[in-house]
Structure formats: C-alpha cells, structure tokens
Amino acid sequence: MAKVELLSQDERQALLPALEETGWRADPEADAIRKVWKFRNFSQAWGFMSRAALIAEKMNHHPDWRNVFNVVDVTLSTHSCGGMSILDVELARALDALPSEAVIERDHSQPIACLCGQA
Numbered sequence: 001m002a003k004v005e006l007l008s009q010d011e012r013q014a015l016l017p018a019l020e021e022t023g024w025r026a027d028p029e030a031d032a033i034r035k036v037w038k039f040r041n042f043s044q045a046w047g048f049m050s051r052a053a054l055i056a057e058k059m060n061h062h063p064d065w066r067n068v069f070n071v072v073d074v075t076l077s078t079h080s081c082g083g084m085s086i087l088d089v090e091l092a093r094a095l096d097a098l099p100s101e102a103v104i105e106r107d108h109s110q111p112i113a114c115l116c117g118q119a
C-alpha cells in the first residue's frame with residue numbers, strides 16, 4: 001500500500017470544518033482529532049464501540065480510545081505518518097455515520113474522566 005501522507009494545510013482547511021461541526025476538535029497535544037461521546041449507560045457506549053470496532057477493522061485504521069462507563073473518548077491519528085491523514089478523516093466520518101443517541105461533548109479543554117455526575 002502506498003505510504004499515507006500527512007494532510008496539507010489546504011486539505012486541513014477544506015476537510016476539518018465539517019468535522020468540527022459534528023464535534024471533532026484538534027488535539028493540542030498531538031496532530032490528531034478527538035471527539036467525546038456520552039451515552040445513557042455503559043451498554044450503549046459498548047454497543048457504539050462494538051460497531052466502531054468492526055468499521056475500524058474493515059478500514060484497517062484504528063482509534064485510540066478510552067471508555068469510562070458511559071463516555072467514549074476517541075482520538076484519531078495515523079501512526080505511519082506521525083499525524084493526521086485522510087484515513088483519520090474517513091474514519092471520523094464513518095463513526096459520525098453510526099446511529100447513536102449520544103450527547104457530544106464539545107468542550108475538550110478538560111481531560112475526560114467520568115461524566116457520571118453530569119446527567
């Protein structure tokens with residue numbers, strides 16, 4: 001497979017605003033995008049992760065993610081090029097297309113632990 005390349009500045013400007021609309025944000029620590037879904041319970045969160053895992057495996061592109069009870073915190077980047085590539089955009093779009101009743105957390109300034117207290 002051809003080496004995947006980092007997104008150029010032009011590509012970022014063209015592709016990232018639509019993802020921001022759906023709740024993705026740049027990860028300040030890394031050249032990556034991050035989105036946090038909050039579900040009603042663990043079962044819904046795990047259901048989402050199960051469907052996401054099947055998609056990721058099919059795409060051979062896998063999320064860096066963390067689950068705490070009803071919260072799924074996803075970061076996407078491409079290891080082989082050390083940052084954000086078109087594969088991350090494609091996986092982000094695929095995750096956005098999954099049916100989900102989650103609340104999307106749009107303020108990522110604080111690290112996510114558990115949002116249990118904020119029903």
Ligand SMILES: C[C@H](O)[C@H](O)[C@H]1CNC2=NC(N)=NC(=O)C2=N1
Pocket residue numbers: 060061062063064076077078079080081
């Ligand atoms: C060998 C295999 O194709 C690679 O390791 C794939 C698998 N999944 C991956 N997932 C992500 N997020 N980034 C990668 O660079 C990547 N590479």
